[in-house]
Amino acid sequence: MQIKKVLNNNVVVTENEQQKELVMMGRGLAFQKKIGEEIELEKVEKTFVLEGEGFTDKLAELLSEIPEQYFEIAAKIINFATSRLSYKLDDYIYVALTDHLSFAISRYKQGINLSNALLWEIKKFYKNEYEVAKEALTIINEELGIKLPDDEAGSIALHLVNSQLSGENVEATVKVTKMVNSILTIVKYHYNIEIDETSLNYERFLTHLKFFALRFIRNEGKEHESIDAFLFEQIKTKYKKAYDCSEKIAAFVAKSYNWDITDDEKVYLSIHIHRVTSREAQKRQSDI
Numbered sequence: 696m697q698i699k700k701v702l703n704n705n706v707v708v709t710e711n712e713q714q715k716e717l718v719m720m721g722r723g724l725a726f727q728k729k730i731g732e733e734i735e736l737e738k739v740e741k742t743f744v745l746e747g748e749g750f751t752d753k754l755a756e757l758l759s760e761i762p763e764q765y766f767e768i769a770a771k772i773i774n775f776a777t778s779r780l781s782y783k784l785d786d787y788i789y790v791a792l793t794d795h796l797s798f799a800i801s802r803y804k805q806g807i808n809l810s811n812a813l814l815w816e817i818k819k820f821y822k823n824e825y826e827v828a829k830e831a832l833t834i835i836n837e838e839l840g841i842k843l844p845d846d847e848a849g850s851i852a853l854h855l856v857n858s859q860l861s862g863e864n865v866e867a868t869v870k871v872t873k874m875v876n877s878i879l880t881i882v883k884y885h886y887n888i889e890i891d892e893t894s895l896n897y898e899r900f901l902t903h904l905k906f907f908a909l910r911f912i913r914n915e916g917k918e919h920e921s922i923d924a925f926l927f928e929q930i931k932t933k934y935k936k937a938y939d940c941s942e943k944i945a946a947f948v949a950k951s952y953n954w955d956i957t958d959d960e961k962v963y964l965s966i967h968i969h970r971v972t973s974r975e976a977q978k979r980q981s982d983i
Contacts, residue, residue, distance in 0.1 A: 696734045700751070701725045702758045706766070708751055709734060716751050718743055718789075720770065741770060743786045753895060754790050761797040768838050769793040772831040776855060779827050784855070791902075792854050794895055799847050800839070807926065809966075810959060811846035813910065817853065824852040853906065874908040874952070875901070878944050885940040886972050900971040903963065911954055930962050937969040 699716070700708035707725045709717050721738040758766060769792040777784060802809065811817070818825050828851035836842050883890060890897055931938045941964040945956050 696736070698725065698728055698730050698732050698734055700730065700755065701728060702755050703763050703766075705763060706754075706758065707734060708755075715744055718751065718754065718786075743789065753898075757790060757794055757797075757895060761793070764838065765796050765800070766793045768835060769796055771834055771838075772827075772851070775830055775834070776827045780823060780855065788854060791898075792851070794899065795850060795854060796835070798899070799843060799850070800835075800841060803841055803843060808844060808923075809846065809926075809963065811849040813853070813906065814846055814849040817849040821852050821856050824855040825849065827855065828852040870912050871905060871908040874911070874948075875904045877947065877951070878904055881943050881947060882940055882968055882972065885943060886936070888972060890971055891974070894971070894974070896967075896971045896974070900967045903967050907960070907964075911948075911952060927958055927962060930965050934965045934969040937965040937972070940968050941965045 696709045696711075696717075698707045699710055702708065702718075702725070704726045705722055705724055706718060706720050707728070709719060711717055719734060719739050720741040722740070724735065724738045766789070769789060773784060773788060773792065825848060828848035829845070831851050832843050832845075832848050879890070938961065941961040944964060945961060948954050948956055
């Protein structure tokens with residue numbers, strides 16, 4: 696088999712006999728290798744198919760932005776999850792989980808600690824996934840010497856159950872879609888930009904909004920502790936435009952759905968809004 700694309704020293708893309716793209720992993724598999732060269736199959740440790748348009752490109756984009764070790768840690772966590780859970784994990788979780796770990800570790804290093812608004816529900820409804828995610832925190836600590844909070848176990852667990860979103864009934868799906876689209880429209884008009892819907896940041900934001908809307912549809916709220924006042928003020932100041940946008944979203948949700956969102960949810964929204972709009976905003980500035 697020949698190398699079609701080199702993603703990093705340990706990951707390559709090739710094709711099988713059915714011309715489906717395969718991603719192969721192995722220590723030093725692509726070291727000093729070029730497109731068209733034969734793959735040393737004895738070095739291959741893991742092979743999987745990313746069955747979806749653009750998945751390989753997203754993986755390539757992700758691996759160009761983060762340390763290779765994060766992808767290796769994600770693979771180790773996924774291997775453990777596969778051995779503990781009764782269902783098959785979609786291969787795209789390699790992209791989603793690696794991306795999440797990068798984001799979580801970056802926040803940890805910046806001293807930004809966010810509580811997981813759904814942690815109580817995750818522990819209650821997704822016990823097996825949560826236990827796997829707790830072990831994931833142990834793996835991260837062993838590999839990086841970083842002890843992430845239990846809130847991150849909740850977030851990792853959500854990645855394991857993310858496919859359940861598609862299992863909602865049609866009525867709930869329509870409601871979720873309508874709310875998500877309305878919020879995206881508010882963001883676009885607030886910034887007067889078109890959001891790149893092929894970007895990783897857009898997928899992060901979309902996932903957050905789906906769970907945000909689904910939480911309302913399922914009436915799964917709970918009493919939240921007040922978010923740290925310093926963090927709240929820090930986000931309001933550092934991401935002022937994004938926070939102002941989150942206030943518009945809060946006003947819309949209150950008026951349209953009679954739902955008052957909390958300050959911690961505004962913080963989550965502000966961070967995601969900033970990330971999904973920052974690149975487009977910078978492009979507009981450079982064009983002026």
